[in-house]
Amino acid sequence: MKRLPALLMALLLTGCAGLRIDDSHRSQNQDSRVLFLVMHYTVGNFESSLKTLTEPSSAPVSSHYLVSEDPVRIYRLVDESRRAWHAGPSYWKGHAGLNASSIGIEIVNTGGTRRPDGGWDFKPFPPEQIEAVVALTKDIVARHKIRPERIVGHGEIQPRSKQDPGPLFPWKRLAEEGLIPWPDEALVAQLKAQYEQQLPDLAWFQAKLGEHGFAPAHSADLEETLDAYTRDQLIAFQMRYRPARYDGVPDAETAALLDACTRPGGLKLLKPAERVPYTSRY
Ligand SMILES: [Zn+2]
Incomplete structure (x- = not known):
């Protein structure tokens, strides 16, 4: 590889306008922009969920993570430093529009289907898939220091139109792991x-x-x-x-x-x- 001339190298490092920022004083008064963790199910199989969450559409959506079920695998679709579009018009504990301040986990699951009697049937989550969600949650919570009461379901922050992750999502299990209060x-x-x-x-x-x-x-x-x-x-x-x-x-x-x-x-x-x-x- 040819060596870049020293002057060109210096220009690349400092930027054309010569912008210099001094990082020698750093504040202790700061925290992560990530305040919430939002759980979802995808209402679809892996292929359709992945397509919906990654490809452009008239109503584009995405999530930071997608947890498949067979085989169980954790996919990162959006970097945690970026905003994913999973929470919609949402609210929790004084905060609105949670896309800006949350990480979203989508769990592959077909969700609820209506029975003829008007009730709902929900599809259980395989235990290995829940293990993956718990491990991922622990990792995210530790890195961003998300408070226990700020781990929520999509249905809680947008109850008029969403139910996910539904009644079969084992919130009690998350409580037993010390991730949420009970x-x-x-x-x-x-x-x-x-x-x-x-x-x-x-x-x-x-x-x-x-x-x-x-x-x-x-x-x-x-x-x-x-x-x-x-x-x-x-x-x-x-x-x-x-x-x-x-x-x-x-x-x-x-x-x-x-x-x-x-x-x-x-x-x-x-x-x-x-x-x-x-x-x-x-
Ligand atoms: Zn959702």
Whole structure:
């Protein structure tokens, strides 16, 4: 290889305008731009999912990772430093438009199909696929120091139109790994008995859903669809914490779970966290 003349080399290094940046002072007050981790299922097989997530279309979408099922493999489709288009118009805990601040994991799974009786059938995730998702989640969380309460499902951040990763995604397993917090079971049992005596009204449920992280249901344009809006949030909440029944009905057990999720000490990490303290308030 021919040596570049020294003057040309210097120009390449400094840029044509001679821009020089001094990196000798670095701030300690910074963190990752990645605040959230969002779980999805693809509603398709591997081939169709890969095509949808990588090729141009009239409604282009993508994700940082795609986890196939047979064989199980983790594909990186978008670098973590770049924005992938997976979250849509979304909201969680005061943050909106989560594409800008999240990493998205798409899990190959055909999702839910409607039964003639109006119910849904969901396709189970093979255990090896879940192992891969857990390992990937641990790796991402450790590198970006994502807070446990910021690992969410697409259905939670966009409940009006999405259900993924659905009721068969094992959130409890992530809790057992210490990745997400879980409502204290003794407290939930105690609160459930209390709410069986008297069920709170819909406004209470709406307030608690908002406190937990869902988009507050107070915009004027939502008034007409307020009931459907709340029902969809309840379905998303139930799919995560009470997957045996996700009918969107505000019942005593759902009230108890919501109460536990929103009171100090009601949500617990089941495994001691090996976490660096969070220094940012945001
Ligand atoms: Zn999704």
